[in-house]
Amino acid sequence: MVRGASTVIVEALLLLTGISLAILLSSAVLSRVSILQSRFTSIFSEVVQSMSERLTYVYGTYNESENAFVIYVKNVGNYPVYDLSRSTVLFGTVGSSQFFPYCSSTYSSCWRFVEFGTSNSVVEPTETIAIYIYNSTIIESPYYFKLVTPKGSIVESEFTLIPR
Numbered sequence: 001m002v003r004g005a006s007t008v009i010v011e012a013l014l015l016l017t018g019i020s021l022a023i024l025l026s027s028a029v030l031s032r033v034s035i036l037q038s039r040f041t042s043i044f045s046e047v048v049q050s051m052s053e054r055l056t057y058v059y060g061t062y063n064e065s066e067n068a069f070v071i072y073v074k075n076v077g078n079y080p081v082y083d084l085s086r087s088t089v090l091f092g093t094v095g096s097s098q099f100f101p102y103c104s105s106t107y108s109s110c111w112r113f114v115e116f117g118t119s120n121s122v123v124e125p126t127e128t129i130a131i132y133i134y135n136s137t138i139i140e141s142p143y144y145f146k147l148v149t150p151k152g153s154i155v156e157s158e159f160t161l162i163p164r
Contacts, residue, residue, distance in 0.1 A: 053077050053149060057157035058128065060145060066106065069133040071145050073155055074126070081123040083150045084113060090146040091133050094158050097144045100133055108136040 054077030063070050069091065075081055085104075089111045090097040103110035111134065117127040131147065146156040 053079055053081055053151055053153040055081060055123070055147065055149065055153060055155045057145065057155055057159075060143065060157065060159040060161075062161055063132070066132060067134065068106070069135065069139075069143070071131040071133065071147075071157075072128055073123075073131060073147065074128045075123045076126075078125055080125065081149055081151075081153070082121075084121065084123055084129070086150045088146075088148040089131065089133065090144070091135070091139075092144055093140045094142045094144045097146065100135075103134075106132070106134055108134055110134055 054075070055073050056076050058072040058074050060069065060071045062068075085102045087102070089100045089102070091100055091111075092098050100109060100111045103112055105112065112132050114130045114132065115121075115123070115127065116129065117124055123129055133145075141160045142158050143160065144156070144158050146154065148154050
């Protein structure tokens, strides 16, 4: 009879050990699933926001007093556009545009922007901005403009200047 009782005790201990291991494993897996779910939610939110980030070309002209091309762009999306100074700007003749780095003031061969709403470096929905492109070489018409925001939204247009 002692032998039967020891078998039952061993089986009970093995069963308890198995249950304990299952609980440990499931808690580890569930914590990882929670982390993955949180990360997925964050990524999904960023994707939705970048897809909702919508800037559109309004008008392009040349400002002789600033010696710069001026491109007006409006946020027609539902979300603000942040870090516009980290955007990529290409400008030039159609078929041969060049990269212009951002500059905070008027230097040659760079670009800056001016907000017409609250000046906070955030392009709010319905806000219009003017992008000043300072160029040191002659660019022939028709002109090509492309802006790529840090989240990947693209605004591009071809235009010519209308004589006054």
